[in-house]
Every structure is written in structure tokens, then in C-alpha cells.
Amino acid sequence: MSAVQLSDFEQKFRDSSDILHDALAGSFVEASKVMSPNGLKVYLDGAGALHAMGKGEDMVISFLEETPMVVREVGESIIGEIVFSIMKMSSQTSASVLVLMIASLPNVARRMSDFDLLKGYLRLMERMIALAPRGMRPMLNNIDQLTSKLTLGGLRRWVLYGAETFKRDFKAQIAYFELSSMESIQILEQERRGTLFIDNQRKLQFYLRAFYNRDFFLRPTSGDYETKKGLRPYIEYGVMHIPDAYDDYKHASGRIVPGIDCYRAVCAHAAAHIMETRVAFKGDDLNPLQVACVSLIEDLRVELNTLKKFPGMKKTWIALHPDDEDLKELNPFIVDLVDFSRAALDQKYTAKQSFNSDFLKLFIKKMTKMPESSAMSYELGMNYYELLKTETDVKISASALVSTPIIYRDDNRYIWEYEELDWLSEGNDYVPVSQRQVRKNVNIMEMYNELDVETAGDDAQEIWTLESEYFPDELDGVSLNEVEGKEPVSEPFHYNEWDYQLQLYRPNWATLYERRLRKGDPELINKILKTHKPIANQLKNAIDRMQPQGLVKLKKQQEGSELDLDACVTALADIRSGITPSDRIYVKKVQHIRDVSVNLLMDLSESTNDMVLGSDKTILELMKEATSLLSWAIDKIGDKLTISGFASDSRHDVQYYRFKPFQYSFNDEVKGRLAGIKGGLSTRMGAAIRHAGVDLLTQSSAKRILLILTDGEPADIDVDDPQHLRMDAKKAVEELRSHGIVTFCISLDPHADEYVARIFGKNRFMVIDNIQKLPERLPQLFISLTK
Amino acid sequence: MNELDQYKIAKEPFYQPQKDEIEMYTAAYMNRMPVMLKGPTGCGKSRFVEYMAYKLDKPLITVACNEDMSASDLVGRFLLDKEGTIWKDGPLAMAARYGGICYLDEVVEARQDTTVVIHPLTDYRRTLPLDKKGELIEAHPDFQLVISYNPGYQNLMKDLKQSTKQRFCGFNFQYPDEKTEAHIISKESGVDPKIALKLVQIAQRARNLVGHGLDEGISTRLCIYAGQLIANKVNEKSACKIAMVNPITDDLDIVDTLNAAIDTFFD
Numbered sequence A: 001m002s003a004v005q006l007s008d009f010e011q012k013f014r015d016s017s018d019i020l021h022d023a024l025a026g027s028f029v030e031a032s033k034v035m036s037p038n039g040l041k042v043y044l045d046g047a048g049a050l051h052a053m054g055k056g057e058d059m060v061i062s063f064l065e066e067t068p069m070v071v072r073e074v075g076e077s078i079i080g081e082i083v084f085s086i087m088k089m090s091s092q093t094s095a096s097v098l099v100l101m102i103a104s105l106p107n108v109a110r111r112m113s114d115f116d117l118l119k120g121y122l123r124l125m126e127r128m129i130a131l132a133p134r135g136m137r138p139m140l141n142n143i144d145q146l147t148s149k150l151t152l153g154g155l156r157r158w159v160l161y162g163a164e165t166f167k168r169d170f171k172a173q174i175a176y177f178e179l180s181s182m183e184s185i186q187i188l189e190q191e192r193r194g195t196l197f198i199d200n201q202r203k204l205q206f207y208l209r210a211f212y213n214r215d216f217f218l219r220p221t222s223g224d225y226e227t228k229k230g231l232r233p234y235i236e237y238g239v240m241h242i243p244d245a246y247d248d249y250k251h252a253s254g255r256i257v258p259g260i261d262c263y264r265a266v267c268a269h270a271a272a273h274i275m276e277t278r279v280a281f282k283g284d285d286l287n288p289l290q291v292a293c294v295s296l297i298e299d300l301r302v303e304l305n306t307l308k309k310f311p312g313m314k315k316t317w318i319a320l321h322p323d324d325e326d327l328k329e330l331n332p333f334i335v336d337l338v339d340f341s342r343a344a345l346d347q348k349y350t351a352k353q354s355f356n357s358d359f360l361k362l363f364i365k366k367m368t369k370m371p372e373s374s375a376m377s378y379e380l381g382m383n384y385y386e387l388l389k390t391e392t393d394v395k396i397s398a399s400a401l402v403s404t405p406i407i408y409r410d411d412n413r414y415i416w417e418y419e420e421l422d423w424l425s426e427g428n429d430y431v432p433v434s435q436r437q438v439r440k441n442v443n444i445m446e447m448y449n450e451l452d453v454e455t456a457g458d459d460a461q462e463i464w465t466l467e468s469e470y471f472p473d474e475l476d477g478v479s480l481n482e483v484e485g486k487e488p489v490s491e492p493f494h495y496n497e498w499d500y501q502l503q504l505y506r507p508n509w510a511t512l513y514e515r516r517l518r519k520g521d522p523e524l525i526n527k528i529l530k531t532h533k534p535i536a537n538q539l540k541n542a543i544d545r546m547q548p549q550g551l552v553k554l555k556k557q558q559e560g561s562e563l564d565l566d567a568c569v570t571a572l573a574d575i576r577s578g579i580t581p582s583d584r585i586y587v588k589k590v591q592h593i594r595d596v597s598v599n600l601l602m603d604l605s606e607s608t609n610d611m612v613l614g615s616d617k618t619i620l621e622l623m624k625e626a627t628s629l630l631s632w633a634i635d636k637i638g639d640k641l642t643i644s645g646f647a648s649d650s651r652h653d654v655q656y657y658r659f660k661p662f663q664y665s666f667n668d669e670v671k672g673r674l675a676g677i678k679g680g681l682s683t684r685m686g687a688a689i690r691h692a693g694v695d696l697l698t699q700s701s702a703k704r705i706l707l708i709l710t711d712g713e714p715a716d717i718d719v720d721d722p723q724h725l726r727m728d729a730k731k732a733v734e735e736l737r738s739h740g741i742v743t744f745c746i747s748l749d750p751h752a753d754e755y756v757a758r759i760f761g762k763n764r765f766m767v768i769d770n771i772q773k774l775p776e777r778l779p780q781l782f783i784s785l786t787k
Numbered sequence B: 001m002n003e004l005d006q007y008k009i010a011k012e013p014f015y016q017p018q019k020d021e022i023e024m025y026t027a028a029y030m031n032r033m034p035v036m037l038k039g040p041t042g043c044g045k046s047r048f049v050e051y052m053a054y055k056l057d058k059p060l061i062t063v064a065c066n067e068d069m070s071a072s073d074l075v076g077r078f079l080l081d082k083e084g085t086i087w088k089d090g091p092l093a094m095a096a097r098y099g100g101i102c103y104l105d106e107v108v109e110a111r112q113d114t115t116v117v118i119h120p121l122t123d124y125r126r127t128l129p130l131d132k133k134g135e136l137i138e139a140h141p142d143f144q145l146v147i148s149y150n151p152g153y154q155n156l157m158k159d160l161k162q163s164t165k166q167r168f169c170g171f172n173f174q175y176p177d178e179k180t181e182a183h184i185i186s187k188e189s190g191v192d193p194k195i196a197l198k199l200v201q202i203a204q205r206a207r208n209l210v211g212h213g214l215d216e217g218i219s220t221r222l223c224i225y226a227g228q229l230i231a232n233k234v235n236e237k238s239a240c241k242i243a244m245v246n247p248i249t250d251d252l253d254i255v256d257t258l259n260a261a262i263d264t265f266f267d
């Protein structure tokens, strides 16, 4: 199985303009970095199909350009969904609205960062086009503002309200959707999301780790749109799916439980299941009431077991049990369940129903005997159902059962096993997304894996291509031994890669080679320095200020290499006159040394060849200028510096370039290498960080710093899940930190805020939004960072 | 031995053994083996040495090492007085000369050119050359050197040299188990044992975060601080916050998490 070739698809676009062809060629490169062969095929087929619709090329071009960015956020399964949605909408609206809709996708994807949520967004767009087509354009013009304020559920409610209310009043409809009517703003405020999952994910992760000393996997899920109630949390494949926003929980009494406490209660309960529920119950023969009873007992069993270790946790849970006043309008069956649940958790609460009190005694007794047994929950749950049936007149609809008033408990799909679901294998433990996909589309993944693993032949071919591109001068054998006698391609270095879903390292997963690029003309760098003379002068001032001039002489010291004459005279005089003299009679010379080693690691992936907006330079050219100035500055400061770069082409080929080894000064050799910097391929950051760390560890400096200069986030062609390489990079940063190396990221990606902090830590990154300023900012930044 | 009498520990310090460290240390001392105590901050290393010095009835000279410390700070230096210059032994020389236990606390903090002066004392030679004075001290038979160091990772860049490490036998200290630690806290701070247990449980939450956002967990020492505050009628939650949370992190998400843990254990 060979890789997808663009030429195979070209006949689909035979009758199209040059612009489209250019877009196709450009986007293909971008797409092949983030998509598997199968994804690429869906992508190109989709583009072909959109083209065949004859709605104009703009739409096709948008699709081609935006989709890779969307895939980067939520994975490639979204491609088919996008194509499907566009096709569905195309009969109902103009091409220009579709272009707007497509253009909104990367940002929305970034905000939602979840496949299902983005799919929900597409469904909403389809719905809206049917209901209020005129509102589409004004709304899409405001989509960034809307998604920053609303969850998907909120957006749905806001859209549907406007669409319903102004069905016929087109003027008002437009005003509503362009956010210029009072009503529109009002509803927006009302829907404004409460406490957001995204804002609290880190806290929750800490919370869970603090209590259970392990990591759990959390994902946001969108709220229900008809009611304002959030979807219930659920656990699947060991992942906690948690509503993307919680409003503060208000009891009828006025008592308020803050949103973050709701989140904690949810997480603690879900963790209790994951830790305590060992087997699944067969649910096929039970009626919904029986299911509810068994679920309740099992919920309480896992909670009570948790409370043995952390008695205080019950406060969080009790706070989210409805009070009497909250229960007024609810079905008596539910009220009885809540009554039992409260009594079981809260010793200060006595059950209203005496049969609940009696049953609780039985439950507690069983709990002391066999707390670990889920089977006990089943048996007891069934007994409890029988009891309720005899004691009360149970009448309840299945739908009323679904919405329990105890909001923090998940829907318990986790503990039930139905015929069609193979619980054991889908099971208790987390199954990584990739493996799940194997299940779904075996053929594609098999193909894909084959391509991935059986690389020997393919690989050689690739290396051959690279070599011919990168080392033509070294290949003639003359320049080969010229520099420090190393081969252009090093021995392979193997690095582990962190699998955040399994919480394990994949051993020796990434293979890294040190490589050389063809040298450029050193004059190019001299020219850069010359054009930036004014900046260099400014920098020189800053450098002078940070450097103490020469040796510092400290007088009146207890010890030192020379006598302090003044102090000696005073001391002798003191001795003569019978006073105890000071023993501080030496001059100590100290060299104010900055003991710093720096590795400047550049991301040299394909995207660095992009032009910078509003400039005639590419990102790479600006990086080149910036590193030249920085090397110049660091050379003046006297710190130890190495400059390196990386790119990757799957885990089998992470490429690491050394432009300036530590021992070189800023000489012509280095300038030549810097001048020859090229961009290409992908960004497997973790392996490069680890290698850069090894390099730094050869230095004995007190302070070792890794500066990463990147224009985007980690990604590679053989990785589908956009989180995977982020998490691995984060792990790599932690590993370096444990060796005393400080990692700092300078990102040129304006959207980086959302992920760099997670990878590098707060205060450990900076986003330079005006890339044109990079040559000036980089050295300044370095100076201020190391002052 | 009179010279070192002021360094004798008068009252038996409270020390709660965790394992067999007392027997092991005694054996090491019998052979005058240099000892290295490893463990996170505030887990009882210093207290253990004090206790052993008391038990063995030997003077204990403690030096808190820091980056600015020079070799003369350990060995000694010439001072001036009316008659001219006089030599003053540093703590290490004093312990070696008169026979005491010299405890270099947080030894990694000292620069490596400082730490090498202990080399001749810690091998078969058991001598300390006073270069400036031109004297070679033969260590007293009672002399022993103990160093402590915290392998927690902020110190990895100033790790001890192998040639230094390999002169010592090592004792690994950890925070004691829950019950033992609670007992220590309650005994040291006077706080109710039940509360002490809660303090330990809160500390354990933070220790779970070590390496995942925290560099060091909450130490026994900080638990004792909180216990002392509570024993002095400070509100429990506030005591925990100021003694156990604020000192260890500035990361707001972690502060929030630890506060949630405090709320879980105290009402």
C-alpha cells in the first residue's frame, strides 16, 4: 500500500482554475502532515465532490484550506462530517455563506477541542439554515464572539430562540443574529456559560491526582439544548465525560453550590466508580425501575467505600442532594430514592420513609460484610425495588427516570452490560482512541499500520530523497570529514514517547537522527546583522548593563587573595591601642560569572515556509534573522550557546540539526550553517526536546536553559489524536525539569495560548504575536529572561 | 573533650523511629563510617542526628551549608588579635580534633570546591590538612562525619560528585507512615491526635502532586507548624492554608486543589 498521491486525484479537478490548483497543492502538503493516508483520501474525495457540485471554487478552496486546521484540533474523523454538512446545506444557501461557515470551523474547533462537540456544531448549522437562512451570514460574522461566550448548548439555545421568535420578521431576525438587538444580547447574557470545564480542567486533574494518586482521563461533553439542563456525565472506555459547563447549583432554599464544586463532586463520584466498580451487571431482563434501584445501591456502595478513606468528601456530595423543598414537584418514586440516598450519606439526616430507614440498616450491615462486592449491590437493589413496590404505589415514566435530581452522578452506563455491548473487552480500563478505531475500521487502520511499521523499503526511499535534497555537498565526500569528523547522519537515538491515555511510556518509540543541512553563504548572516544594526546597538546597551565590568574587587573580606591595605593599617592601629581588631583585612576578587548554557531549538517544520502576514518574509527567514541576532548577542554576553533545529517525518525519522555546537564561536562555519536553514516536514516535539536536553546535560553550567522557537504545536503524520504529541511534549518538558533544565517556549502561533501553557507551564512561554518583530524580540527576551 | 561540651545535647530529643535506623546508625558509628542521610525536606533527618548524638553521648556540631560557604568556613582561619594572628578551628576541624559528630546539613548547597575538603577525613586516612596553618589533624577516635541531602529534583543540577557520594553509607528517609507521622505531629505540636491525622492526610494530597505540578510535598515540619497554630486556637482551615499551602506553591490551580482538600478534611 503506497501513500496517497495528489496526482491520483487530479482528474477530479481537471476543469478548474490555476488558483484552485495552487490551493490544492498547498493544502495537500499541510493536510498530509495531519492526516493518515485514509484521511487524505476522504479529504481529496470530499473536495472533488464539492467541486463537482458546481457551486463555485471559493467553497472548494475554503474547504481545502481550513480542513487541515480543523483536523489538527479534533482528529480526522471530522472530514467526512464536514463534507456531509456542506452538501446538505448547499441546496439551501449561497456559496458565500458556505465559505463563511467553513471559515468558522478552525476557530470553533479550537474552542471546542472535541470531535463530538464540533459535530454538534455542524448539526446546528444545518438546522439553522433550514430555520433561519437569513440569519446565517450575520451570525457567522460574529461566531468568534459567540463561541467565546457560549457553550455548544448555549449557542444552540441562542440560535433556536432567535430562529423561532423571528421566523417571519426578517429584519428582526437579521438584527438578532448580528447581535444588534436588545433581545439578542439579553438571551446571550442569559446563556453565558457558567463555570467552564476548559477553564477548570487543570484544577480537576490536580484534584483527582491529589486524592487518588493516579491520572484520570476527562473530556467535555455538550449540554442538552432543549432544556437548560446539562447532559448527565457518563463514563465510557474509562474516560469521564463531563458537561462542558456547570451553572452554580441553586437550591430552592437559596443555598448555592458553586460550579467548581459541582465539577469536583462529579469527578469524585466518577473516580469512585472507576476505582470500585469491578464487574458489570446484566441489564437485559430488568425494567427501568429495577435498573434505577440497582444503580442507586451501587452508586452508594462506591461512594461509601470512598468515604472510608475520605470521610470529608461526603460534604461535596450531600451539598448536591436536593433538599425537601427542591423535591416538591418530583415523582414520589424519585423522592423516595433521594430520601434513601441522603440518609445513606448524611448521618444527620433521618429518612422520611421508615421503610428507607429500615432498609438502610440492612444495607449498612451488608456494606460492613462485603464492601467490595458489586453483586451485593445487584441483589440488594433488586430487594429494594421489591420493597418500594410493596410500600408505595410506583408509577413513573421511563423518561422521568432518566433525569435524576442528583446531578453529580453519572448515568451509570458504565455499570450496565447489555447484550450488544461487550463489556469485558470494551471494559473497565481505558482503551486508547487508536485501538478503538481499529475496532471500527479495521481495514483502513491495518493498511495504515502496515504502512507505518513496514517501513524499511519505503523509508530508504524517503531518506534517499532527503539526502539528495539536503546533503548534495557532503555527498561528494570532500566536505564530509571537514567538520568535527562526524557523519552527516548520526547513529539513531531512541526516545520513549509518553502515551497519556495509557499513562505509560511507549518504549523507544521515536527514532532521532542528527543530520546536516547544506551550508549557505555566511555573508547572508553578516548582511542580516548589518541591516539590523540599530537593533544590535540597542542590544549592546542592554548587554553592557547586565555585565559587570571585569573583575569585582570586594574590600574588607575575611579572606581573599590580597591584603586590603587600608584595613590592615586600621587593624594594626587597633592592635597597638589594645582594641580587638577586625579580621576583615583581605581583598577578594570575584569574577561575576554568568554560568549559563542555552540550547536554542528551532521548529523547522513545513509551516515555517509560510509567508508572514503583512510582510514579504517567511517565518523561517524571520527565525533566521532572529537567531543570527541572538547568537551575536549571546556571543557578546559570553554564555554558552548551541543552536539546533528539528523536524520529523513520523516517529521513525525525527531529524535534529546542529547549527552551532557549544564549542563553536559565532564564526563563518556557524554562519554558513545558519544561512542554510530550511523548513520541511512535521513537528514531533517531544523527541527533539529530549535530545536537546541530553545535549544540555553535557554542559556543567549552573543554569541550563532550553529555548524552543516554534510556530505551531506538536504534530506528525503518523499521529491522529492531536492531544497525543502535546502530552508527550509536556512530559518531555517535565523530564528535563527533573534534570534541572528550564524549558521556555517562544511561540509564533497566535492561537498558542490554548496549548502552550499546558505543555510548558504557566510563565514558561511567550507568544510573539507580531512575528515581524521577532528578530528584535528574541534577543531582548533572552536578556530579560536570564538577568 | 571539654572543648566540645557545649555541643553535647542535654535533653533527650523526641525521635520516633521509622524502621531499624537507630540500630543501623549505631553500627555505622561503631565503625566510624561516614553517613549520608537522604530524604525530602522536613522529614526528620536533623532530628535523627540529634537523637543519635544524644544516645551515643557525643557532641554534635551542625553546619548549615550554603552556596557562599568556603573551605575555611569548615576548616578554620587565622584571626587577628592583639598579639598578631591566631588560628581559629572551623567546625569540621574542631569535631575532628576533639572527637564529635560533625553534621553538614544540606551539603549539596555548598560548592564542590568546598565539599572536597572532607575527602581525606572520609576515607581510611581520617585526617584533615590545615594548609594555611601547616598542620595535619589526625581525627579523634570519636569523630564521625554525617551529611544530609535532599534528592528532590531542584537539586539535581548541584548533585554531589560520585567521588564524594561514594565515601558514605546512605540512609533513606521518607515521610513516615500515616499513623507514625500523626503521632509525631501531635507530640511535637500539642495538637489533638485526630487533628494531626487530618493534617497528615492533607499533606498526602500534596505529596501525590509531586512531579505533577509540585516540586516538593508538604513536609512533616509544615504539618507541625499547622498543628502548633491549631493548638493555639487558630481556626483549623486558616492554619492549614498559611502553614501548609501558601509556603509550597504559587500555582493557583494547585492552591485551589489543596484548599479543596482542606475543606474536605475540616468543616
Ligand SMILES: Nc1ncnc2c1ncn2[C@@H]1O[C@H](COP(=O)(O)OP(=O)(O)OP(=O)(O)O)[C@@H](O)[C@H]1O
Binding pocket: B014, B015, B016, B017, B018, B039, B040, B041, B042, B043, B044, B045, B046, B047, B048, B105, B148, B150, B184, B188, B220, B221, B224
Ligand atoms: N521521626 C521523627 N521523630 C520526631 N520528630 C520528627 C520526626 N520526623 C520529623 N520530625 C519533626 O519534623 C521536624 C522537621 O524535621 P527535621 O528538621 O529533622 O527535618 P530535615 O529532614 O532535617 O529537613 P531539612 O532537609 O529541611 O533540613 C522536626 O523538627 C521534628 O519536629
Ligand SMILES: [Mg+2]
Binding pocket: B042, B045, B046, B047, B105
Ligand atoms: Mg534539617
